[in-house]
Amino acid sequence: MAAHNSVHAGHPEGFKHQFEDMEQQREADSLGMWIFLSTEIMFFGGLFGSYIIYRTLYPAAFEIGSHLLEVKFGAINTAVLICSSLTMVMAIRSAQVGKRLAQVNYLLFTMFLGAVFIFIKLYFEWRHDYLEHLAPGLGFIVRPEWGTAGQHVPMFFCFYFFMTGLHALHMIVGIGILTVLTIMAKRGRFGPEYHQPLEISGLYWHFVDIIWIFLFPLLYLIGGRY
Amino acid sequence: MSSSHVVPVKTYLMVFAALIFFTGLTTGVAYIDMGAFNTVVALAIAVVKMLLVVLFFMHVKYSTGLLRIIAFAGIFWLAILVTLTLADILTRHWSPASTTWGLIVPGLRGLF
Numbered sequence: 472m473a474a475h476n477s478v479h480a481g482h483p484e485g486f487k488h489q490f491e492d493m494e495q496q497r498e499a500d501s502l503g504m505w506i507f508l509s510t511e512i513m514f515f516g517g518l519f520g521s522y523i524i525y526r527t528l529y530p531a532a533f534e535i536g537s538h539l540l541e542v543k544f545g546a547i548n549t550a551v552l553i554c555s556s557l558t559m560v561m562a563i564r565s566a567q568v569g570k571r572l573a574q575v576n577y578l579l580f581t582m583f584l585g586a587v588f589i590f591i592k593l594y595f596e597w598r599h600d601y602l603e604h605l606a607p608g609l610g611f612i613v614r615p616e617w618g619t620a621g622q623h624v625p626m627f628f629c630f631y632f633f634m635t636g637l638h639a640l641h642m643i644v645g646i647g648i649l650t651v652l653t654i655m656a657k658r659g660r661f662g663p664e665y666h667q668p669l670e671i672s673g674l675y676w677h678f679v680d681i682i683w684i685f686l687f688p689l690l691y692l693i694g695g696r697y
Numbered sequence: 698m699s700s701s702h703v704v705p706v707k708t709y710l711m712v713f714a715a716l717i718f719f720t721g722l723t724t725g726v727a728y729i730d731m732g733a734f735n736t737v738v739a740l741a742i743a744v745v746k747m748l749l750v751v752l753f754f755m756h757v758k759y760s761t762g763l764l765r766i767i768a769f770a771g772i773f774w775l776a777i778l779v780t781l782t783l784a785d786i787l788t789r790h791w792s793p794a795s796t797t798w799g800l801i802v803p804g805l806r807g808l809f
Contacts, residue, residue, distance in 0.1 A: 497701055498761060498764070501756075505768050508771060513774065513787070515772065519779070523779060528786070542727070546720060549720045550720055555722065555775050556713075557710075557751065560709050564703065564709070567701060567703045568703060593735065670701070670756075675752045677755050681746075681751070687720075688723055688740065692724070692739050695731070
């Protein structure tokens, strides 16, 4: 143990020996996260690709489906996520300038905003859609006023539930990661020299934010609201 | 450089304000009839918002070239996916196709 400690004596906490210096370690960490995010782009890309195909094939049904969603909840949730992205970068910045308490508070606030998003999604939207018989496979009812396009409206709601569902799943994973980070931050693990776990988790959190930035217009604002 | 780049709080706040502004804008223009341009404008605003998040919140503006290439590659591959998909779907009715195709695939009925 004594020998082990002496090996670590010459460098800041969190430094891993395979790297030349802290700078190189930071770059390698971010690069790895970005490669993961590239695979995530492809993961969601498959859904976006099929969305494009079916929206092109059934534009009328997608417009009917989109108009059954509440724009206000989509817009509020966009704002909530943007706020959470701001608190996330502020948490990282607090670590960079060595403020431990601010770090913990910003992380807690980011988690809170993430939970608000999930709550609005689950309670005001999914629950409401289910009760309105708009959940495919769970008692979906095609309304006569939709006309001939009506039979394809369930397709829109399949995309709606799968895309927002996969996004919400990423949010829940993100909140889990933030929980671990908050505990680490509280124990004083992050500072000006070492805060890579915060940085790369931030990349993930912002990526999930970007997915929603595209989902909002693609699901809620089809064909205009005039 | 011993520590990572510290971005001024003012920059973050300005990016945040711009993102909130564009969210309001994209919601607002959805209520104006612009025909096919509604979708174009909505997507253009989404791309601007994405760039703001990627460049400032995800620190790509302050990153090395290698990292920028990886970030760009992901988006570029998605662009290939979307472009080739649309090139297929939007041009199917250009060439003469057997009318029986529409009978086999109900969704394609309108295209042939």
